[in-house]
Amino acid sequence: MKPRSDAAHHDPALLRYGLILVALLFLGLFVVLPLIAVFAQALEKGWGAYWAAITEPDALSSIRLTLLAAGIAVPLNVVFGLAAAWAIAEFQFRGKNVLITLIDLPFAVSPVIAGLIYVLMFGAQGWFGPWLNQRDIKIIFAVPGIVLATVFVTFPFVARELIPLMQAQGTEEEEAALVLGASGWQLFWRVTLPNIKWSLLYGVILCAARAMGEFGAVSVVSGHIRGETNTMPLHVEILYNEYNFAAAFAVASLLALLALVTLGAKRLLEWKVRQDYSSLTAVEGAEG
Amino acid sequence: MRHGFKRASILPGFWPAFGYSVFYLSLIVLVPLSAVFLKTATASWAHFWKTISSPGVVASYKLSFGASLAAAAVNVAFGLVVAWVLVRYRFPGKRLVDALVDLPFALPTAVAGIALTSLYTEHGWIGRWLVKVGIRVAFTPIGVFVALVFIGLPFVVRSVQPVLEDVDPQMEEAAASLGANRWLTFSRVVFPLLRPALLTGFAMAFARALGEYGSVIFISGNMPMRTEITPLLIVTRLEQYDYAGATAIALVMLVASFALLLTINLLQWRSRRYAEAA
Numbered sequence: 001m002k003p004r005s006d007a008a009h010h011d012p013a014l015l016r017y018g019l020i021l022v023a024l025l026f027l028g029l030f031v032v033l034p035l036i037a038v039f040a041q042a043l044e045k046g047w048g049a050y051w052a053a054i055t056e057p058d059a060l061s062s063i064r065l066t067l068l069a070a071g072i073a074v075p076l077n078v079v080f081g082l083a084a085a086w087a088i089a090e091f092q093f094r095g096k097n098v099l100i101t102l103i104d105l106p107f108a109v110s111p112v113i114a115g116l117i118y119v120l121m122f123g124a125q126g127w128f129g130p131w132l133n134q135r136d137i138k139i140i141f142a143v144p145g146i147v148l149a150t151v152f153v154t155f156p157f158v159a160r161e162l163i164p165l166m167q168a169q170g171t172e173e174e175e176a177a178l179v180l181g182a183s184g185w186q187l188f189w190r191v192t193l194p195n196i197k198w199s200l201l202y203g204v205i206l207c208a209a210r211a212m213g214e215f216g217a218v219s220v221v222s223g224h225i226r227g228e229t230n231t232m233p234l235h236v237e238i239l240y241n242e243y244n245f246a247a248a249f250a251v252a253s254l255l256a257l258l259a260l261v262t263l264g265a266k267r268l269l270e271w272k273v274r275q276d277y278s279s280l281t282a283v284e285g286a287e288g
Numbered sequence: 289m290r291h292g293f294k295r296a297s298i299l300p301g302f303w304p305a306f307g308y309s310v311f312y313l314s315l316i317v318l319v320p321l322s323a324v325f326l327k328t329a330t331a332s333w334a335h336f337w338k339t340i341s342s343p344g345v346v347a348s349y350k351l352s353f354g355a356s357l358a359a360a361a362v363n364v365a366f367g368l369v370v371a372w373v374l375v376r377y378r379f380p381g382k383r384l385v386d387a388l389v390d391l392p393f394a395l396p397t398a399v400a401g402i403a404l405t406s407l408y409t410e411h412g413w414i415g416r417w418l419v420k421v422g423i424r425v426a427f428t429p430i431g432v433f434v435a436l437v438f439i440g441l442p443f444v445v446r447s448v449q450p451v452l453e454d455v456d457p458q459m460e461e462a463a464a465s466l467g468a469n470r471w472l473t474f475s476r477v478v479f480p481l482l483r484p485a486l487l488t489g490f491a492m493a494f495a496r497a498l499g500e501y502g503s504v505i506f507i508s509g510n511m512p513m514r515t516e517i518t519p520l521l522i523v524t525r526l527e528q529y530d531y532a533g534a535t536a537i538a539l540v541m542l543v544a545s546f547a548l549l550l551t552i553n554l555l556q557w558r559s560r561r562y563a564e565a566a
Binding site for chain 1: 292293294295297298299300301302304305306308309310312313316317318319320321323324327366369370372373374376377379383385387388389390391392394395396397398399400402403404406407413414437438441470495498499500501502506519520522523526529531534535538541542545546548549553
C-alpha cells in the first residue's frame, strides 16, 4: 500500500486518534477481555488444578472424541470440496450457481437445526429409527450422530476456499497438460494440486477448528453421556453447570488456544494464498 | 440432455466429480434438511399453528429478532470504525488487532459463552461496575445482545475492509479539490461505495445471530418468556421428546434463514455488478 500524505485522505489528528481509540476499546471489550478471562479463570486455582482438570479421565475421553469427530469430518469434507471445486471451476454447466448456493446452506442453518435434522432421520421416532433399533445400531446419542452433525456444520469450508481460486485460475494449465499427454490423475496431482495447496490447507484448518469447537449441533445429538459422548465443548458445559468453573475454563482454555493457533495459521496462510493468486496474475500479465 | 446441460470440454472427470458432489450434498445436507419440511407436512395445520404461535415461542421470536437486529446494527457502526482504522491509519500493533477481529469466528461458541458470562455477572470484571449503576447484563436480554455482538463482530469488518481498500484515492482528491470538506467527502463519496458491503455485513451478522446457540445460552439464563431464544426452545422441545413441536419451530427459523440467505446473495450480486460498473 502506498503512503497517503495527501490532505484529501488525511483525517484531522484528533479524529484519527479518536477513531483508533473507539476501535481499540470496542475490540478490547468484546474480544480481548473474554479471551483473557478464559485463561485467568483457568489458572485461578493454580497449575496443579489446571493440569488435573485437563488430564482427568472424562476430560481425556472428551479430547479423544473431539479429535475423532474432526478426524473423520475433515477428510470427508476435503474429498467433497475437491470434487465440487473440480466440477464447478473446470466445467460449464447449467444450474452451477444453484449448486454453489446449496453448498453454503449449512452456514445459513442454525447449529441446533443441524442436530435436529439427524434426530428426525435416525432418532428413536425418526424415519430410520425403528429399522436401526431392530438391528441394534445407535446413531443418535452415540458417536456416529456426533460425527454426522460435525460433518454437516463444517461441510462448506473446503469447497468455499477452493471454488473461487480454481475459478480464477481457469482451465488453461490443465488443458495444456492434457494436450501434452498427462492422464487425469497426473493432471490433478501435478498441475491442479500444486496450484491450490495453500488454499486447501487453509480450508482444512478452518474446517478442523470449527469441527473441534462445534457446540449446538453436537449438543442436540450427543445425549451428554459422560466419558462416552461428550466432546470438549460439551464437557466444558457440564463442568460449568456443575459450578466447577476452574475446570470448565481449563478445558475451555485448550479450545481457546486452538482458536489462537487457527488465527496464527490464518495469517500465515493468507500470505501463502496470495501467492496462489499472484502466480496467476503473473500469468495473466504475461498474456496481456 | 447431456449436451444441453454441460458445455463440451476436453478435461476429464466431470461426471464423477459432479455426481459425487451432488450425492454427498444430498446425503449430508439436502435429504436431512427436507426431513424438517416433510415432518411438518405430516402434522396437522392447527397443531403446527398452535405451536409456533404459543406465547412462549412468540416471546422468543421477539427476543431473538430484536437482540439480533440490535447486535447487527451495533456491529455496522463499530465494524465500520474498525475497518476504517485498519485500512486508513497506521498505529503500533495494527496487524495484531487485524488478526484479533477474526477471534469470534475461531473461538468455540461455548467458550465465548462462559467467558462472557463470567465477565458480566455481578461479581465479574465488568458486571461488578455495571451493577453499581443499576445495569444487569448477565441473565437478562442485554446479555443475549452482548453475546450476539461478539459473534457478529467480524462480519461487517471483513465485508467492508476489501471495498475500502479499493476505493480510488482520486475520487476523494476530486471531491476535496471541488471544495468538499472531509465529512462531506466521506458521506457523499466514500459512504455510498461502502453501503452494499455494510448491508451485506449487516445481513450476515443478523443471520448468524438468529441461529446462534452456544454463546447465548450461558449468559441468557434461559428464563421462560424473558430470556429464552428461539434455538433454545427447539432444544427444550427435543429434550421433552416433542419432535413435532421442535420441528415446527425449526421450520419457522429455516424459512427466516433461507430468506436472509437469498437477500445476502442478492446483495452480493448487486455489489459485484456495482463493482464491475465502477
